[in-house]
Amino acid sequence: MAEILTPTTPEQLRDAVGWALGSRTPLEIIGSGSKRAYGHAVKTNAVLDCSKLSGILFYEPEELVISAHAGTPLADIKAALAEKNQQFHFEPGNFPELLGSGNAPDAGTIGGLVACNLAGPRRIKVGSARDHLLGFQAVSGRAEDFKSGGRVMKNVTGFDLSKLMSGSFGTLGVMHTVTLKVMPCDEQSATVIVACDDPKKAGKAMTAAMGCENEVSGAAWISAADIAGLEIPVASEFGSGLVVLRVEGPKPSVAWRAEALCKALASFGETHELADSYSHRVWQYVADARPFVETSGGASLLWRVSVPPAIGGDVCAQLQDVTGGRAMMDWAGGLIWLALDDADAMANRIREIAEMAGGQANLVRAPERVRETVPVFHPESPALARINAKIKENFDPEGILNPGRLMPGTQIAEGA
Amino acid sequence: MLRMPEPNQNTLARRKDIIAAMRDIVPATGGVIVDEDQLRPYECDGLMAYRQLPMIVVLPENTGQVAAILKYCHENKVRIVPRGAGTGLSGGALPMADAITISMMKFNRVLEIDWDNRAAVVQPGVTNLGITRAVEHKGFYYAPDPSSQIACSIGGNIAENSGGVHCLKYGLTTNNVLGVEMVTIEGEILRVGGKGLDQAGYDLLGLITGSEGLLGIVTEVTVRILRKPETARALLLGFNSSEEGGKCVAAIIAAGIIPGGLEMMDAPAIKATEDFVHAGYPLDVEALLLVELDGPQVEVDYLIDRVGKIATDCGAIYSRISENEEERLLFWSGRKNAFPAIGRISPDYMCMDGTIPRGRLAEVLTGMQELSKRHGLGVANVFHAGDGNLHPLIMFDANKAGDLEKAEAFGADILKLCVEVGGVLSGEHGIGVEKRDLMGEMFTQDDMMHQERIKMAFDEDQLLNPGKVFPTLHGCGELKTLHAKAVADKFPDIPRF
Numbered sequence: 001m002a003e004i005l006t007p008t009t010p011e012q013l014r015d016a017v018g019w020a021l022g023s024r025t026p027l028e029i030i031g032s033g034s035k036r037a038y039g040h041a042v043k044t045n046a047v048l049d050c051s052k053l054s055g056i057l058f059y060e061p062e063e064l065v066i067s068a069h070a071g072t073p074l075a076d077i078k079a080a081l082a083e084k085n086q087q088f089h090f091e092p093g094n095f096p097e098l099l100g101s102g103n104a105p106d107a108g109t110i111g112g113l114v115a116c117n118l119a120g121p122r123r124i125k126v127g128s129a130r131d132h133l134l135g136f137q138a139v140s141g142r143a144e145d146f147k148s149g150g151r152v153m154k155n156v157t158g159f160d161l162s163k164l165m166s167g168s169f170g171t172l173g174v175m176h177t178v179t180l181k182v183m184p185c186d187e188q189s190a191t192v193i194v195a196c197d198d199p200k201k202a203g204k205a206m207t208a209a210m211g212c213e214n215e216v217s218g219a220a221w222i223s224a225a226d227i228a229g230l231e232i233p234v235a236s237e238f239g240s241g242l243v244v245l246r247v248e249g250p251k252p253s254v255a256w257r258a259e260a261l262c263k264a265l266a267s268f269g270e271t272h273e274l275a276d277s278y279s280h281r282v283w284q285y286v287a288d289a290r291p292f293v294e295t296s297g298g299a300s301l302l303w304r305v306s307v308p309p310a311i312g313g314d315v316c317a318q319l320q321d322v323t324g325g326r327a328m329m330d331w332a333g334g335l336i337w338l339a340l341d342d343a344d345a346m347a348n349r350i351r352e353i354a355e356m357a358g359g360q361a362n363l364v365r366a367p368e369r370v371r372e373t374v375p376v377f378h379p380e381s382p383a384l385a386r387i388n389a390k391i392k393e394n395f396d397p398e399g400i401l402n403p404g405r406l407m408p409g410t411q412i413a414e415g416a
Numbered sequence: 417m418l419r420m421p422e423p424n425q426n427t428l429a430r431r432k433d434i435i436a437a438m439r440d441i442v443p444a445t446g447g448v449i450v451d452e453d454q455l456r457p458y459e460c461d462g463l464m465a466y467r468q469l470p471m472i473v474v475l476p477e478n479t480g481q482v483a484a485i486l487k488y489c490h491e492n493k494v495r496i497v498p499r500g501a502g503t504g505l506s507g508g509a510l511p512m513a514d515a516i517t518i519s520m521m522k523f524n525r526v527l528e529i530d531w532d533n534r535a536a537v538v539q540p541g542v543t544n545l546g547i548t549r550a551v552e553h554k555g556f557y558y559a560p561d562p563s564s565q566i567a568c569s570i571g572g573n574i575a576e577n578s579g580g581v582h583c584l585k586y587g588l589t590t591n592n593v594l595g596v597e598m599v600t601i602e603g604e605i606l607r608v609g610g611k612g613l614d615q616a617g618y619d620l621l622g623l624i625t626g627s628e629g630l631l632g633i634v635t636e637v638t639v640r641i642l643r644k645p646e647t648a649r650a651l652l653l654g655f656n657s658s659e660e661g662g663k664c665v666a667a668i669i670a671a672g673i674i675p676g677g678l679e680m681m682d683a684p685a686i687k688a689t690e691d692f693v694h695a696g697y698p699l700d701v702e703a704l705l706l707v708e709l710d711g712p713q714v715e716v717d718y719l720i721d722r723v724g725k726i727a728t729d730c731g732a733i734y735s736r737i738s739e740n741e742e743e744r745l746l747f748w749s750g751r752k753n754a755f756p757a758i759g760r761i762s763p764d765y766m767c768m769d770g771t772i773p774r775g776r777l778a779e780v781l782t783g784m785q786e787l788s789k790r791h792g793l794g795v796a797n798v799f800h801a802g803d804g805n806l807h808p809l810i811m812f813d814a815n816k817a818g819d820l821e822k823a824e825a826f827g828a829d830i831l832k833l834c835v836e837v838g839g840v841l842s843g844e845h846g847i848g849v850e851k852r853d854l855m856g857e858m859f860t861q862d863d864m865m866h867q868e869r870i871k872m873a874f875d876e877d878q879l880l881n882p883g884k885v886f887p888t889l890h891g892c893g894e895l896k897t898l899h900a901k902a903v904a905d906k907f908p909d910i911p912r913f
Contacts, residue, residue, distance in 0.1 A: 006911040015908035022903040052911070062666035063773055063804075085672065123613060130619055131591050142898055146866040147859075152771040153584060153803035154843040156577045156626050157851075157858055158885065159867040160590065163622020172618075184672030207532045213555065213643045215711065253715030308611035310532035334613050359612045380617035383606050388617045390873035395866065397898065 003046045007053060010137065010145070010176045016048055017174060018143035020400045029170040029402050031071050031109030035116055037099045039169055039376050040408045041368055050111060053176050061086055065134065065151050067179040070111025078106050081182055089183040090128050091120035093287035099365060100299055111175050117167030120287035121218035121246070124210065124309070124331050130166035132181045138165065138173035141396025151179045164391070170402045172395040186248035190258040191279040193235060194243040195269035197224055199320065199329065203313015205243045205268040206332040210309070212264050214257040218246035218283055219332035221316075226291035226328060232278050238270065244282050291328050292339045292365075301340040301366045303350055307359030309334035315357045322349060337364075347374045354378070377406055418466060418849055420883040423514035427494055431471060434494060438474050438516070441484045449473040458499070458517050462564070463507040463850055465766075465820065470497065470511035475519045479597065479605060479635040485518065486633065487603025495879050496601075498629040500540065500572030503564040505767060506848030508575060508628045508884055515882075518633060520571050526550045527636070533611045535594055537638045540571025544578070547639060556641040559586035562844065563752060571634050577626030579844030581677045581751075584802035586642070588844070590625040597636035598624060601875045611638060623870060628846050629881040631874040645710035648676060649720050650747045653727045654701030654734025658682060659778035661703035664730035665801045666774065668707070668723055675723070677708035678802030679751050682781065685758070685796040685809070686750075692757035695750030698734045705801065706751055708744070754798045755809065762794070762811030766823045770834030771843035774804045783833050784808060791826040793819075805843035806834065832857050847885045855887050869895050 005027075007013040020027050028042035031050050053071040060066075061084040068077060074092075081087055096107040114136070119128030126132075135149025148161035165175060196202045202221035209216050222230070224241040235242060245265070247257040262271040274282065285291075292302050303325075307315050312333020320327055325340045340346065345366060354361040360378035363371070380388060392399075427434070438448045449455055450472050459467040476482045489496050495515035502509055511517050523539035529551055530537070536547055536558065544565040547558040561580035562568055568578065573589045574596065586592070595609030609621040624631055655661040661680055668675065681689070681697075681704045690697040697704055705727075709719045720737055727735055738744035750757075758765045772780050781797065788795045794811040808830050812823040831841050831851065835858050841851045855864060868886060871878070872895055882889065 005908070008911060012908065012910040015904060016910055018904035019908045021898070060773070060775065062670045063775055064669060065773075117619070119613075127587070127591055128613075130622060131587065140866060143903060144862045144866070144899065145860070146863050148863070148867070150771075150838070150840045150858075152773060152805075152839055152843070154579050154588065154771050154800065154805040155840045156579075156588075156844055156846050157840040157842045158847065158855065158864070159870050160577065160622055160626050161867065161870070163590070163619040163625075164870070166619060166622070168618055184669070184674065187672065210534060211531065211643070213646055213712070215643070249711070250715050250718050252718050253712050256712055256714045306612050306614035308530075308533045308535075309613075310530070331613060358610055360614060360616050362614075378616045381607070383600075383604055384608065384617050384620060387600075387606075387620065387873055391618060391870060394869035394873055394895070397896070 004049055005046065006049045010053070013053060013174060013176050014139045014143055014145060017139045017141070020046065021141065021143045021398055024398055024400065026400050026403045029174055031112040032073065032107065034096045034101055034108040035099060035112055037101060038116065038364060039405045040371055042402050042405050048174065050174065050176070051109065056080060057177065064182050065179060066182050067151060067177065068110050070109060070175045070178055072110050074108050074110055074113060075106040077110055085185045086182045087185050088132060088180065089122060089126045090132055091122045091283070091287055092118035092129065093120050093289060095288065097293040098289055100294070110178055114166055114175065114178050115168060115170050121220060121283050121330050124219065124334065125217045130163050133162040133166050133178060134181055135179045136162055136165055136175045137177040138175040140173040141398065141401045146173065149179070153181060169405050171392060171406055172401065174401065188251045188254040189246060189248045189276055189279040190254045191274040191282050192245045192258055192261045192265065192271055193238070193274060194245070194265045194271050195238050195240045196221065196243045197241045199316040199327065200313045201268065202241070202243045202329065203310070203316065203333045205265055207310045209245045209261060209265060210332045214247055214261050215249070216245050216261070217248050218244070218286070220244050220286045221329040222291065223327065225326065229290055230282060230285055232274065232281065234272060234274070243268070244286070246279060246283060286330055289328065289337050292337055299365060299367065301345050301370065302364045303338040303361050304364045305336040305338060305350065305354050305359060305361040306334060307336070307354060307357040311357050312336060315353060318353055319350065322353065345370055345374045351378060372408060375407060420512060423512065424495070427514040428471070434516070435472055437488055438472065438485065441488065442474055442476050442481050444477060447475050447477070458511060458519070461502040461507060461509040462505045463510070463848065466507050466510050466849060468511045468513060470517035471514055473517045473519055475522050477522045479599065482518070482599045482633055482635055483603040483605055486599050486601050489516065489879055490601045490603065490877070493877060493879065495882055497881055498575070498633050500569035500575065501543065501567050503568040504572060504576060504846065504848065505769070506842065506846040506850040508846050508848035510849050512883065520569065520633070523571070523635065530611065534641050535611050535638050536641050537636065538570055540574070540634050540637055541569050544568050544570055544573055551641050552644070555644050557644045558639055559592055559642055560589050570637050570639065574625050574634050574637060575627065575629050576844070576846040579805065581679060581800060583800065584678060585674050585676050590622060592640045593621065593625055593637065594640055595638040596621065596624060596634045598632040598634045600632045601877070601879055606632070609638070628848060628885050630871055630885060631880065646712045647716050648708055648710035648744060649716050650706060650708040650738045650744045651720060651723055651727070652697070652734070652736045652747055653705040653707065653732045654698045655703045655705070655732055656701065658703040658781050660731050661705050662774060662777040664705060664727055664732065667726050667730055671722065671726060673719055673723060675707050675802060676710040677706065679706040680704065680799040680801040681751065681754065682797040684794065685754055685798050688757040688761050688796060689750040689754050692760055693749050693753045695746050697750050701734055706747055751798065758796055758809045758811060763813040763815065766810040766812065766827055768808045768810065768827050768830050769805070769842050769845040770831050770839055771803070771805045772834050772837050772839035774801065776837040780806065780833060780837060784830060787826060787829050791822050793822055793826055804839065828854060849884055852885060853887050865890060865895055
């Protein structure tokens with residue numbers, strides 16, 4: 001029978017990990033479980049549920065900093081930020097529908113967001129969760145408390161373990177407290193749309209936009225098939241795929257830059273400027289990868305291919321040709337979402353294409369039976385894998401924290 | 417007084433063999449430095465209070481040579497101190513009597529500018545400003561700008577995770593580096609990150625950045641370059657107290673404005689710099705804010721206006737807006753010359769580097785005045801007000817017996833005060849040897865041992881830059897041992913289902 005441990009304090013969390021260490025019981029670590037289907041299944045009967053390690057510890061808008069227990073619902077945090085007209089600048093997407101785990105807005109916990117190192121369209125300008133995590137407190141697989149960083153923006157005191165913990169999927173330590181940088185919401189957002197069906201050409205258009213001085217904070221390409229989902233009449237009227245480009249900032253600046261961008265991109269296709277509310281809708285759609293939400297109950301395979309942005313258009317075209325899949329580009333071409341209708345993940349082929357372009361590919365969504373044979377996360381080079389394995393062993397010597405989550409068949413603890 | 421690890425007599429006895437081996441690997445004339453007079457320039461970095469002649473200095477010219485040197489050192493258990501331009505302020509490149517100092521300054525080429533991906537690939541000895549110089553003809557620049565940018569190397573910036581005056585808006589080195597090539601102590605060449613935005617596995621790039629030469633030697637760097645903002649303008653704002661100045665900073669940010677630069681100086685710093693560079697700073701204010709807005713002209717004009725109004729509401733008694741580029745640079749010249757300005761009025765000064773939550777500034781400055789009286793030494797303050805990074809400049813006279821010790825004690829007390837109010841020991845200079853023994857003020861033994869476990873994953877024999885960052889080095893065995901207190905036999909008494 002499954003054992004679910006639900007610590008409510010950092011001390012209880014340490015006790016729980018201490019017990020797992022003593023009894024060599026592997027733990028699956030979850031917050032709200034909203035991204036549980038991302039990565040490999042953790043084969044254990046013991047779940048460490050961190051959702052009760054919850055609550056905002058402090059939020060100081062003038063200092064641009066918020067600190068909360070890791071299990072705090074993202075919805076609570078976003079509500080607090082919204083009240084002060086602030087945001088996480090890296091605009092993490094909301095994925096429960098994508099991953100088939102409900103349809104809650106702002107799902108998940110703040111700890112889960114950091115552990116998965118989420119980042120939305122603004123990544124091209126401001127980075128991902130790792131660039132905004134100022135500090136954390138955690139319990140490692142040694143059942144010891146440890147922390148790194150702090151609550152200030154500028155800090156080079158000791159090794160930057162905040163980076164290490166971001167995106168480590170709970171395999172090195174269980175965070176109970178995280179402190180993040182927040183930023184003011186921009187006064188205005190405008191999106192320039194450019195008619196473009198060809199992903200190669202779209203890639204060039206996005207590269208051109210990023211290279212000009214209009215401080216583009218979002219650059220994506222949506223194929224013609226997925227434009228209807230935006231529910232923006234003027235976008236649908238184009239009757240083609242669209243390059244979407246965002247500028248944000250003070251009102252006069254946004255107006256000036258949007259106009260400049262329209263002019264600069266005119267040679268790529270017909271352009272149009274979307275007003276504020278439509279602009280927000282576009283980027284929510286892109287951040288959440290809405291075109292790939294399965295409404296009919298199916299769950300096609302979904303890849304997330306990350307390459308140097310300027311080559312993204314070419315890679316996207318090649319992936320579409322080779323797989324027959326449906327794609328969307330974000331991060332000015334640096335991120336390609338690719339949905340396959342077929343049951344075959346085509347992992348080797350897709351990873352080969354990604355690597356040739358200097359990138360990598362992660363399998364975001366697939367039935368568990370596929371994930372049992374196909375590594376979800378792109379394998380590291382052997383040299384990096386050796387170092388990563390040593391770090392894992394040093395932080396979690398018995399392999400009790402999320403064993404196998406990153407790579408199936410490894411890091412499985414004995415016992416229990 | 418600072419204690420460094422004891423020199424290994426066995427290594428010293430093998431000095432001749434080691435020199436021969438290094439000459440085999442780096443045959444170029446001047447590639448291996450062994451004579452005392454030529455070693456002398458390497459005896460310290462920017463933290464000149466501590467000096468030590470290196471055993472030898474080696475200047476490799478390519479990655480293969482670096483790999484061969486490290487492999488040799490690993491096999492023969494010889495310690496290494498990596499060195500860039502030697503401008504570091506925390507003693508991170510302080511040599512050891514039994515260690516090879518590896519200078520990376522022959523790695524001075526810009527390898528590739530990838531305009532389409534907005535990335536520059538450079539060797540680690542290229543200066544920070546050298547990157548901007550290589551891309552500015554097309555309107556690009558490299559954002560982090562430590563005040564030593566004309567001399568400091570990008571490799572050193574990676575080691576220290578250097579900052580500058582634009583961090584609040586544009587981030588530190590860690591937010592602007594995309595990838596590195598690094599040689600491990602075993603002589604293996606790693607590529608971490610690249611022009612894409614994701615990397616497989618744990619975020620080793622984030623770990624390497626700011627690791628102060630303890631994890632490996634970086635031989636190539638890929639950084640993000642940005643389009644230079646169309647224009648920039650600055651405001652000088654004077655206040656009756658640091659508290660009011662601090663409140664103005666908070667009000668600007670609360671209004672949703674993130675200035676490119678946001679600096680504050682206290683009265684002693686204002687006076688010293690004005691006497692030195694005549695930037696036109698007002699002398700009858702207790703705090704001076706320098707606010708820079710950058711972006712398209714229309715945005716900058718709009719924001720200058722808004723910041724001016726906020727300042728008036730916050731009780732500014734002085735306000736001046738730069739009307740042209742010359743004037744903007746004049747405003748900055750005072751701030752940028754603050755350190756030498758203090759150098760003019762005091763025989764010596766020690767530059768501290770804590771970061772505090774901005775809201776605690778007035779309290780920290782008051783506390784610092786009390787400490788100043790107690791230690792009998794003057795202090796002037798320049799403050800990266802946007803990001804909370806404080807640089808108190810302690811004035812002393814090294815020729816006066818006991819003054820250096822007093823300054824060190826004063827500096828330590830300031831940093832303890834920073835930690836007490838929720839801040840940190842170092843905002844951008846690094847720990848090195850300077851703040852090594854204060855690490856315990858911020859971290860528990862367990863915190864530090866987890867950091868050391870990273871070190872162990874890269875450099876088990878602790879050959880790379882020993883004696884830096886960590887006050888005590890734990891052996892590998894100790895770091896691997898599970899603590900009995902942590903391991904529980906009983907099922908914990910916590911909610912379960």
